[in-house]
Amino acid sequence: MMSTEGYGVYLVIALMALVMLFTRFGGVFITGLLPLRPRVMSFIDAMSGSVLVAVLVPIAVEADMAGRLGMLATAGVMLLTARPMAGVSLGILVTALIRFGGMS
């Protein structure tokens, strides 16, 4: 436990900021220590897109029906136009409309 009285609170925030800085810088720094063999580069390449997928999975799992239909709308727009902002906007709109209509 740590007190947030007086200057304590600033110390807590500073420590959090340091942890965040470590996560932002750490990936590049640690990778810099690895030998850049083709296999390492290939690992990074396959890993990079996988981050997106791994972030996405629990969101899709936890989403209600309105949210899932919203994501479906995003996917539809992406297939047709490949424009991310249009896809995201329609996805949010669909989700909101369905929730507004009380259908989920």
Place this chain on the structure above:
Amino acid sequence: MPDIVAPQLTGADIRRGFWRILPISLFVFVFGLAFGVAALQSNMANVEVMLMSITVFAGTVQFAVLDMWGAQVPILPLLLTTLAINSRMLLMGASLYPWLRLLPVRRRYASLITLSDANWAMTLNDLQQGRNNLGTLVGGGIALWTCWQAGTLTGLLLGSGIKDPKSIGLDMVMGCFMLSMVMVGKRNLRKSLAWGLSAIAAYAAYRWLPPNTHVIVGALAGGTVGIFWLETPKQ
């Protein structure tokens, strides 16, 4: 894999990146607003809330920390939560390494200060498609950071705003955005295999492993495909 050359980063690139990410940043503004309002109910003073938004700049972490905040703070659990939720940033940084390593050290790390989900995802797509500049990472990061501050401040000052971000679908912003980023790039069998493995591993970790481990587990599982299936450079 196309040849990797040092990315460019001019003032004009940064400005373009700023405007490019600004639309999605508006959602971040609304999240910031919700955070500011939630922070009012917590034991944090307004100055402390702003200081946290400015220096920590991590939405999910800041929401999680509100619940742990009191006259006494469990410092170790709090820092471990911060680390766990944002461990994905380590992987995001690593994924940009093949390009960032070609920059001078100072520039390399300076461009990572506002690393965040949206500017990372767009930058990675750009770089992989051979659009070789970091304007979206830096300029977009500035847009996201600014909107997060503006949102937090507005929430603190107004004290009310969007009562329930869920009702207008805001909880799905991240999901829809990540999905659009997954679908924007080129696909091939190797990539699809990596992503499928990542999805399965992330799901399993989400169900059965400690909270906030799913991104690391999923991404590393996807990465193993790269270890066994080498991408050969294009001629």
